[in-house]
Amino acid sequence: MGNSNLTTSRFRGRSEHALDIKGRLNVPSRFRDVLAQYDSEELMVTSWGAHLRVFPVSQWEILENKLLTNGREQPGLTGFIRLVVSGVTPCQPDKQGRVLLPPSLRSEVGIVKDVVLTGMLDYVEIWDKEAWELENQATRENFGDYTESLAKLGIF
Numbered sequence: 682m683g684n685s686n687l688t689t690s691r692f693r694g695r696s697e698h699a700l701d702i703k704g705r706l707n708v709p710s711r712f713r714d715v716l717a718q719y720d721s722e723e724l725m726v727t728s729w730g731a732h733l734r735v736f737p738v739s740q741w742e743i744l745e746n747k748l749l750t751n752g753r754e755q756p757g758l759t760g761f762i763r764l765v766v767s768g769v770t771p772c773q774p775d776k777q778g779r780v781l782l783p784p785s786l787r788s789e790v791g792i793v794k795d796v797v798l799t800g801m802l803d804y805v806e807i808w809d810k811e812a813w814e815l816e817n818q819a820t821r822e823n824f825g826d827y828t829e830s831l832a833k834l835g836i837f
Contacts, residue, residue: 690718692800697810700794704787705779709798712805713778724780726807727769728789731816733782733807740803741769782807 692715700706708716716722716737725741726733736744745766752758768789772780782792795810808816831837 690715691802692805693802695797695799698796698798700782700787700792700796701779703781704784705775705781706796706798706807708774708778708780710778712798712800713774715800716774722774724772724774725769726772726780726782726786727765728786729765729806730790731808731812732790733786733792735772735780735805735807736803738771 692712694709694711696709698706698709716724719737719739721738723738725736725738727736728734748758748762748766752762768786770783770786772782774780787793790809791812792807792809797808797810797813799806799808799813828837
């Protein structure tokens, strides 16, 4: 497998799901297809503020390496590391493509049943549906705030 697949295969799109009674999430096939481009089917799931983040193992390791090499130079990251790194949980999809989201992580971000998955290119966010709606509305209302950054990227 060449790295070119990793640059062209991204987590994209948004979808709504309901967790089953055991707290399992059906991972959409388009996300499973992207995951197949990585060396491992295992996912690393952690809380990230108001939502959960799901990383392929290799992407999670990149984040950890950045924290190891440069993180200690940044003031105030100890709490972030404590929350995010200590809470990370490896999750293996079952044969039906479901992932059991740990109860401790679900409760940290207020996920009970209805969730929204958002592809964020190299990772996936899992939001409680109501929290997602509030976040999305705030983003829409402040859309103009992105103009300068987008212009610097040559997008706007």
